[in-house]
Amino acid sequence: MSVDRIRQLFAESLETKAKAGEVLPEVIAAAGQVMVESLLNGGKILSCGNGGSAGDAQHFSSELLNRFEMERPALPAVALTTDSSTLTSIANDYSYNEVYSKQVRALGNAGDVLLAISTSGNSANVIQAIQAAHDREMKVVAMTGREGGEMVNLYGPGDIEIRVPASSTARIQEVHLLVIHALCDFIDQQLFGGP
Ligand SMILES: O=C(CO)[C@@H](O)[C@H](O)[C@H](O)[C@H](O)COP(=O)(O)O
């Protein structure tokens, strides 16, 4: 890969973030409010995704369970992407499409929130997790990209979709990470007055 190619990737990533920064702040704040209201009512946030988005799901839950940028009590969050015995047994005995929905049905309660991450909006296991979340009377915050995929057809009245205006999975993920940090900052500001 040439140095010029690397410079081009940085330029594309900057451009994507700038475009997202023009259109996403309001919907990110709305998503943060959904999460804050759940946490204030004793709820928790479950998170899921595939590949790089599984990493994002874990990144988010770790910053709630541990801390983001300020000293504050631990907050209840569970990434559904980490328990290899659970993931492999569900995939092996049933289907990979059910690896998250089965966990949502076991762990999710009314008032909890599902953070559903898919750059295409078409990953079947995330789609089924959204359906399971609705069955458990949970709200959904989705982070997507492109045209939003099949997930667009699933959202209920209390759900929020944060859709990055880009088509490259990598560029979408780079904005998803910033959104995760913006959500953590919003939660800390609202619940604890911020750093
Ligand atoms: O991180 C990357 C690409 O940057 C990949 O691992 C990517 O996450 C995988 O291809 C995922 O399976 C894509 O799924 P999704 O984002 O479309 O739901």
Ligand SMILES: [Zn+2]
């Ligand atoms: Zn990636």
